[in-house]
Amino acid sequence: MDLNTISDIAFPETRDEVWPLLDGDAVMAGGTWLMSEPQVHLLRLIDLNGLGWEPYVIRDEGLQLGATCTIETISGLSRSDALLDNWCAAPLLHQCCTALLQSFKIWKTATIGGNLSLAFPAGAMVSLAAGLDGVVTIWTGDGGEYQSSVIDFVTGPAENIMGTHDVLRSVLFPAAAMRSRTAYRKIALSPLGRSGAVILGRRYTDADGGGLTLTVSGATDRPHDLPFGDVPTQAELDHALDERIPPQSWYTDCHGAADWRRAVTGVLAHEIREELA
Ligand SMILES: Cc1cc2nc3c(=O)[nH]c(=O)nc-3n(C[C@H](O)[C@H](O)[C@H](O)COP(=O)(O)OP(=O)(O)OC[C@H]3O[C@@H](n4cnc5c(N)ncnc54)[C@H](O)[C@@H]3O)c2cc1C
Structure with missing residues (x-):
């Protein structure tokens, strides 16, 4: 346009x-x-x-993506030996890229920084970054910078913590999350529709504490983490979904009603619990 x-x-x-x-x-x-x-x-x-930011850097601390890294590059990282050799979570990068409704033009040019900045409930990069314990670095106009977890960065539909003229510089997926065993579920009202719910799970290695965390996104106005010390029972998971996600956070728009989103989230969360048990 x-x-x-x-x-x-x-x-x-x-x-x-x-x-x-x-x-x-x-x-x-x-x-x-x-x-x-x-x-x-x-x-x-x-x-x-023109700033020439590296699309990605593999560090001891984890995987850092520059804000201008494209969806296509992020998807390709799932097939990269440099990631696959060390990090179980590598396939999740491509899986989350497929949660974005997109033409080839968006695939090739849309960036993780643009997707996070828009902070839409159906933001596939919001799901990915929240689901891998992502930490964003934000530049301010006075030469400073600050960090935030992605969970805290998105505050509502199309809302985030950035000041008007702040610039999102990068997002880091910490090594512990990249080492974790992950599971992915997405549902939409139509096969190519925008996501109604994207539920991710990660089971940390024993050396990283062995816990399991579920991230609920797409279904809610902002992403929510549900951390468990160990694999939860069915009842513990149901309780957490009710207690830790405020009822008003379940989201209604043309891609799904709040009660449907709450119901399918329960089904998908239980599938992930079983897969990562
Ligand atoms: C047909 C179609 C389908 C789409 N489907 C989806 C979908 O399913 N889910 C979804 O979430 N989005 C969707 N979008 C919206 C959008 O294309 C994507 O969210 C995309 O990831 C945005 O990335 P971009 O790099 O193109 O952002 P841009 O268009 O360049 O920017 C988007 C916004 O973010 C700001 N911005 C960009 N980068 C930064 C930065 N580093 N720091 C601060 N602010 C920044 C810009 O000022 C602008 O306000 C769709 C768009 C179209 C046209």
């Missing part, structure tokens, strides 16, 4: 050149959402791709 109010596009190559950001400015990563609907309040786009 043509964005007729845009009169300038900036291509910063260093951090200092990104700011100052003014009213009417928007940073752009893949541009797949920005170009998909009218943005009459915007006058200038700041393309982040």
Whole structure:
């Protein structure tokens, strides 16, 4: 879509050149959402791709993805020997990429940073990053930065903790989460529809504490973690779903009603509990 109010596009190559950001400015990563609907309040786009951020870096602490890393690259990491040799969670990267409704254009250009910044309930990268204990690093205009868990980063549908002119720089999936055994379930009202619920599980190695954590996303207005010291019983899992997810968090939109989402989440969560037992 043509964005007729845009009169300038900036291509910063260093951090200092990104700011100052003014009213009417928007940073752009893949541009797949920005170009998909009218943005009459915007006058200038700041393309982040010239900053040359590494798409991913494999560190002792875990897997760090640059905010401009594309869905296609994240999916490809699931087949990378560098990940598969050390990290059981590698297949989850591709699985979560398939939870995004997308054309090949979105597959090739949409970024994890754009998806996290939008913070939609159906945000597949929100599911992935929350489900791997992701920690985001955010740059501020005064040269500073801060970190947040992805669970705390998303505060509601299309809401996150970033200030107006903050820029999401990267997300780290800690090594303990990458070493964990994972399980993935997604359901949508139609085969290619946006996600109605995405439920992820991770079972940490004994050396990492051996616990099991479920992440509920897609079904709720923001992602929720349900950590258990060990594999929960059916009753413990049902209790946690009722007690730890506020009733008002179950989400209704054209991709599913709240009561349906609550019901299918229960079914899928039990499947994950059995798979990771
Ligand atoms: C047909 C279609 C289907 C879609 N399906 C889905 C879906 O199923 N689930 C879903 O979640 N989304 C969906 N989207 C929305 C969108 O395409 C994706 O969320 C995509 O991942 C956005 O990434 P992007 O890099 O293209 O973001 P952009 O379009 O570049 O930016 C999106 C927003 O995030 C901001 N932003 C981008 N990067 C940063 C950053 N590093 N720091 C701070 N702010 C930033 C931008 O200013 C803008 O407000 C769909 C879009 C279309 C057109």
